[in-house]
Amino acid sequence: MTVSSVTEQESPASVPDGDRPTVLDVRGLWKVFGQRADRVVGTPLAELDRAELKRTSGCVAAVRDVSFSVCRGEVFVVMGLSGSGKSTLVRCLNRLVEPTAGEVLLDGEDVLGYAGKRLRELRRHRFGMVFQHFGLLPHRRVLDNVAFGLEIRGVKKADRLARAQEVLELVGLAGFEGSYPDQLSGGMQQRVGLARALAVDPEVLFFDEPFSALDPLIRREMQNEVIRLHHEVGKTMIFITHDLGEALKLGDRILIMRDGELVQTGTPDEVVGAPADDYVRDFVSDVPRSDVLTLRWIMRDAAPDDPLDGPELSPDTVIRDAARTVLSAGRPVKVVRDGELLGVVTPAEVLEVIAGAGGQS
Numbered sequence: 001m002t003v004s005s006v007t008e009q010e011s012p013a014s015v016p017d018g019d020r021p022t023v024l025d026v027r028g029l030w031k032v033f034g035q036r037a038d039r040v041v042g043t044p045l046a047e048l049d050r051a052e053l054k055r056t057s058g059c060v061a062a063v064r065d066v067s068f069s070v071c072r073g074e075v076f077v078v079m080g081l082s083g084s085g086k087s088t089l090v091r092c093l094n095r096l097v098e099p100t101a102g103e104v105l106l107d108g109e110d111v112l113g114y115a116g117k118r119l120r121e122l123r124r125h126r127f128g129m130v131f132q133h134f135g136l137l138p139h140r141r142v143l144d145n146v147a148f149g150l151e152i153r154g155v156k157k158a159d160r161l162a163r164a165q166e167v168l169e170l171v172g173l174a175g176f177e178g179s180y181p182d183q184l185s186g187g188m189q190q191r192v193g194l195a196r197a198l199a200v201d202p203e204v205l206f207f208d209e210p211f212s213a214l215d216p217l218i219r220r221e222m223q224n225e226v227i228r229l230h231h232e233v234g235k236t237m238i239f240i241t242h243d244l245g246e247a248l249k250l251g252d253r254i255l256i257m258r259d260g261e262l263v264q265t266g267t268p269d270e271v272v273g274a275p276a277d278d279y280v281r282d283f284v285s286d287v288p289r290s291d292v293l294t295l296r297w298i299m300r301d302a303a304p305d306d307p308l309d310g311p312e313l314s315p316d317t318v319i320r321d322a323a324r325t326v327l328s329a330g331r332p333v334k335v336v337r338d339g340e341l342l343g344v345v346t347p348a349e350v351l352e353v354i355a356g357a358g359g360q361s
């Protein structure tokens, strides 16, 4: 079986782990900017594409009827080109931007109805934000910057400084407590921003293009830092980026936007292996498929004469990581989950993808 034939199969539900509860459920979300914004949703104007709507009404539909769910503990990446609506979408979730229509359910409760104290509490306690521009207070020491969110919450000084110290150690900044932000490199300042967001122990951590101003090496280091922190603290993270490589590296699932609309939601291998349309196909065309696709995309049914005494691998093994085993096994490699034989993989399937001949969906 080649990867291309997988696209004809039913694509697996885009939920990485069926056991994980949903933390955020977004339904039919719209954000329309403009003077007549409230006269778009639910009228024929809503059917117009972005350019037509702008021409006829002067309004911009930054987010158009977007629905998705985020599971507890996953890294959910929102990706798209500049202007596709990523920031507006995510800002609607934490109410930094007021949505025009739709629902944003946090643990089953619609936060769009929140006002006053509840809204403040939502932003300060349950959500954390890490921005590209660190927004650190220049006249405060690193430790006090990290403790800032706790100060706003009214946490006692000794407690907030103790917590800030703990989180600084978590992000690898022990020893820099007394420094001022301008004494730190960009990457270190971003770590302070990260520590500040983590200090309040939010339910969901939002990242808005946090690393796009960093040089490539530091950027890679910070991506690894996010992966490490995610393993350590297991937080639900919603991460905006326009960089496909970053999305594939960090995301448990990726939501791709174009002109305000959701084009596809899927795991990295679903997005690369079964792009929803030509736009996504174009986007992922340069991705080395063996680095992203897993064995489930290339395994075939065992034939009656296949010897089944070869090694076993999980269907979630990335093809690149499986290559050595498959190529040296001398017999089909069994693809097994929970003791169940799902299929087999031989050098033919692996080489097809590595050579670039397979997986042209």
Ligand SMILES: Nc1ncnc2c1ncn2[C@@H]1O[C@H](COP(=O)(O)OP(=O)(O)OP(=O)(O)O)[C@@H](O)[C@H]1O
Pocket: 033, 034, 060, 061, 062, 080, 081, 082, 083, 084, 085, 086, 087, 088, 089, 242
């Ligand atoms: N306050 C606003 N008023 C009017 N139009 C806006 C406003 N904010 C955003 N837009 C428009 O909404 C669309 C989506 O913008 P948004 O910033 O959400 O996209 P983005 O994908 O995050 O882009 P970028 O990567 O450049 O930040 C754009 O056409 C933008 O011009």
